[in-house]
Amino acid sequence: MKIALIGYGKMGKAIEEIAVSKGHEIVLKIDVSTTADFTKENIQKADVAIEFTGPHTAFENITKCIQWGVPVVSGSTGWLDNFEKAKKLCEEKKGCLIYASNYSIGVNLFFEINKQVAALMEPYENYDVTMTETHHTEKKDAPSGTAISLAEQILAAIGRKKKWVNESSRDASDLIIRSERIDPAPGTHTVSYDSAIDSIEITHTAHTRKGFASGALLAAEFANQKIGIFTMKDVLGL
Ligand SMILES: NC(=O)c1ccc[n+]([C@@H]2O[C@H](COP(=O)([O-])OP(=O)(O)OC[C@H]3O[C@@H](n4cnc5c(N)ncnc54)[C@H](OP(=O)(O)O)[C@@H]3O)[C@@H](O)[C@H]2O)c1
Known part of the structure; x- marks a missing residue:
């Protein structure tokens, strides 16, 4: 498979290593210094684009891939305010978009465990539920996309929690997420x-x-030749 890497930071490099070891070819690498190479002609040389940049540029990058007819797997977090727009464009263009706040197989199993534990705990009102997420200091968004996914699962299951907050709160209906x-x-x-x-x-x-990188690559293999909007749940058949 021919792969374009949009974002060549920690994740882009980890994906490259695994992709090359599996026999895939990296035909384009885009980071801040090479954005001029992100053209229709160049991106169309790839079967699939894997996008790991960050909150401020992800939506624009994803939009370009969809408009230019290249399936895109995005792992960038912090851009989901624009997710519905990306979804609509993808439907209009009959493109392919895979998004997951976390591509690791372990985290996707953890999502399923989280839903089951939340459903079990729902009737036991004497338990308060809180969350903590810890990441490296270069991470640009807080809370993490994974923490938001976990929080949304808890809010769907536990009626006494109404919204998540990323600060301390005395309101018992707030689900507190601490970011370290x-x-x-x-x-x-x-x-x-x-x-x-x-x-x-x-x-x-x-x-x-490596877990995120190999999961993203699995998603890219899944996206090749597909039409639609998918998550890691579809990729893993969970
Ligand atoms: N879904 C998941 O499983 C998962 C897992 C890990 C991380 N993430 C998310 O993935 C994103 C990237 O993480 P990372 O650890 O790889 O970060 P990183 O090391 O900071 O890499 C980001 C890369 O994107 C490049 N970039 C910035 N603006 C760009 C633009 N306009 N066009 C093209 N490239 C651009 C950066 O270039 P410069 O270095 O030149 O600035 C850098 O190479 C973050 O949002 C992170 O939260 C998701």
């Missing part, structure tokens, strides 16, 4: 249920970026 930034930290997410008697915690800890 320390180095080195590829990513830890903990959901805690605390009562006066005991605590129950579920945690996912990423040890390396």
